[in-house]
Amino acid sequence: QKEVEQDPGPLSVPEGAIVSLNCTYSNSAFQYFMWYRQYSRKGPELLMYTYSSGNKEDGRFTAQVDKSSKYISLFIRDSQPSDSATYLCAMISPYGQNFVFGPGTRLSVLP
Amino acid sequence: ETGVTQTPRHLVMGMTNKKSLKCEQHLGHNAMYWYKQSAKKPLELMFVYSLEERVENNSVPSRFSPECPNSSHLFLHLHTLQPEDSALYLCASSQDAGLGDTEAFFGQGTRLTVV
Numbered sequence: 001q002k003e004v005e006q007d008p009g010p011l012s013v014p015e016g017a018i019v020s021l022n023c024t025y026s027n028s029a030f031q032y033f034m035w036y037r038q039y040s041r042k043g044p045e046l047l048m049y050t051y052s053s054g055n056k057e058d059g060r061f062t063a064q065v066d067k068s069s070k071y072i073s074l075f076i077r078d079s080q081p082s083d084s085a086t087y088l089c090a091m092i093s094p095y096g097q098n099f100v101f102g103p104g105t106r107l108s109v110l111p
Numbered sequence: 112e113t114g115v116t117q118t119p120r121h122l123v124m125g126m127t128n129k130k131s132l133k134c135e136q137h138l139g140h141n142a143m144y145w146y147k148q149s150a151k152k153p154l155e156l157m158f159v160y161s162l163e164e165r166v167e168n169n170s171v172p173s174r175f176s177p178e179c180p181n182s183s184h185l186f187l188h189l190h191t192l193q194p195e196d197s198a199l200y201l202c203a204s205s206q207d208a209g210l211g212d213t214e215a216f217f218g219q220g221t222r223l224t225v226v
Contacts, residue, residue, distance in 0.1 A: 004153070034214050043117075043201050043217035044154075088154070090215075099144070099203075099215050101154040 003027060006089055006102030015111050019076040023089035023102045026070065030091040030100075033065055035074045038086045038104065047087075048074070079109045114138040117202050117218035124192065125226055132187040132221045134202030142208035143185040144215065145177060148199040160185060161208040192225045199223070 006023045013019055021035075032051055036044035048063040050056045050072075056063045062075040072091075076083055086104040115136045124130050136143060145157040159167035160179040174196075176188040185202055199222050203215040 032213075036217075041199075041220075041222065043115075043219045046214055046216060049214045092213075099154075099156070103153045 003100050004089065004091065004102040007105055008103055010106040010108055012108045012110060013079055015079060015081060015109055017079050017109070019079050019083070019107060019109075021074040021076075021087050021089075021105050021107070023072050024070055025072070025091060025100075028067070028070060030070075032092045033063070033072050034090040034099075035061075035063055036088040036090060036101075037083075038088060040085075044088055081109050081111050084108045115202055115204055115216050115218035117200075117221050119221060120219065121222045121224075123224045123226060124189070126192060126194070128192075129188070129190040131189065132200055132202075132223075134185040134187075134218055136183055136185075136202075136204040136216075138204055138206075138216065140204040140206050140216075141182055142205045142213075143179060143182075144203040144205075145175075145185065145187050146201040146203060146217075148201055148220070154201070157187075159208055166208060189223075192223075194225050197223055197225045 004025045034049040035047045037047050038044040050063050050065050053065045053067045060077045064073040086106045088104045089102040090099050118133045142161045144159050147155045147157055156169050157171045158177040163179045174191050178186040199220045201220045202218040205215045206213045
């Protein structure tokens with residue numbers, strides 16, 4: 001079983017839609033979770049990070065962590081064409097000095 | 112401006128060439144990383160440096176050789192690469208490595224093509 005799984009997409013939604021992006025993980029020891037956005041030919045850009053179960057909101061973005069289900073989500077409200085990118089979830093391996101990434105979900109927001 | 116700068120942005124090299132990738136961070140972080148990003152694959156960790164000492168090496172072929180002369184600079188020396196080494200090479204930094212409560216910031220990457 002992979003440590004972090006994420007639907008690669010592509011996911012296409014109309015402008016203004018609510019987008020839900022998800023990752024599942026296998027190691028219950030993960031404690032710190034991040035979401036990155038990566039535009040084509042650019043490096044990943046940190047969007048949000050959370051340390052505990054529950055929700056964290058920042059503008060149009062909400063990160064949600066459910067440790068009991070080993071499931072994290074990123075919600076994007078009022079999606080815009082400029083949100084079209086690949087979204088990567090990440091978490092810190094507790095057993096090595098290593099960030100573990102999901103493969104990324106490619107999102108297209110259509111005008 | 113992410114605070115992590117990589118040069119060059121693009122590099123084309125032959126299999127017999129020797130080249131180096133450079134990463135510089137202006138964030139005062141203690142840990143720096145090299146990642147490889149290939150099409151349709153998760154980011155692969157290559158090397159981790161913490162306080163200028165290598166702390167992790169994920170079985171990377173010896174044709175990739177990292178160097179960390181100080182906490183702000185990280186290099187990846189390349190020699191006798193293979194075409195399958197063509198990828199986006201990303202540098203990242205974080206405040207500390209492995210403490211479980213710190214996020215990583217990435218550079219824009221170097222797009223490497225081996226011909």
